[in-house]
């Protein structure tokens with residue numbers, strides 16, 4: 001239901017995701033917002049202090065937990081309904097929008113909920129007496145002199161936040177779910193990963209990717225075999241061109257099939273098998289790995305998503321042995337949709353001996 005992306009370059013949001021990610025916690029207002037704020041029922045708002053000794057206390061607005069949970073549910077549902085065939089078909093045959101369509105009606109209700117939440121957040125931030133400048137919202141509002149690009153106009157700001165929420169939540173969560181599901185099927189690989197992690201100094205951080213090659217390969221292989229956005233986003237050709245020798249007329253909507261490309265037997269050996277080791281072999285076709293798309297409009301969240309997956313998976317595997325739950329091993333067939341999710345499953349997380357203890 002999103003309009004196809006035009007390749008005419010619109011001003012791109014520029015900020016450094018890894019930098020936000022790696023800012024040390026006590027001085028990061030992102031952390032401050034989410035971790036140090038307190039809900040004050042009498043005032044019906046969250047407040048928190050900088051608390052780092054470097055300035056006056058600040059008051060920040062973070063939505064109450066119930067509101068956040070409802071928003072998170074709304075995003076999950078929205079992606080599900082958006083991926084439904086009755087809604088997807090409208091991208092290809094827009095005339096069908098004139099006919100009654102319960103899926104479309106539900107989608108529009110969810111979009112309304114999403115927009116109200118985003119708008120409320122912007123207003124809360126703007127009403128803040130001393131808004132933090134080094135949050136994503138602060139940067140988009142042009143309050144961070146260190147961030148490139150000026151303030152965004154209100155509609156652009158709104159859609160930029162929507163893009164971040166839609167693009168940045170379910171995708172990464174789905175990839176983490178898939179990684180765990182595959183590792184339940186390969187306990188011996190889990191043991192090798194744990195050995196790699198326990199041989200490293202301290203818990204994994206985003207800067208450790210080069211030092212933990214098997215963990216990094218596991219993230220890549222998960223993104224290859226089950227790309228969370230299997231059909232990326234539709235793109236519209238602005239002029240006549242060709243692709244792989246095939247003519248493409250101006251106005252054609254192209255839907256890249258990343259799932260199929262990443263299982264092309266001409267490129268990947270045993271393409272349907274979960275084999276992180278393939279990325280450790282010399283000559284691995286890493287350049288053909290495209291879970292984030294490619295080109296000028298590829299995913300701007302790639303650095304953040306890779307860092308999140310690397311760190312979260314590493315922390316889980318360092319501390320726990322993962323074993324199947326009472327229902328046995330999880331299925332590995334995804335349900336089609338905008339985001340390729342694994343079927344829900346239960347597992348046992350058995351604490352491991354902390355590294356360094358005899």
Ligand code: HEM
Pocket residue numbers: 005163164167168169171172175227228229232233234291292293294296297298299300301302304305306
């Ligand atoms: C494993 C996690 C993720 C995957 C697999 C993924 C994948 C993708 C893909 C395939 C696209 C479409 C690229 C194209 O059209 O060629 C995309 C677009 C986008 N993603 Fe991600 N993404 C992930 C995480 C994130 C995160 C964490 C964020 C932000 C916090 C994000 C924000 C966006 C945005 C804003 C777009 C639209 C870009 C544009 O229109 O130019 N994504 N993503």
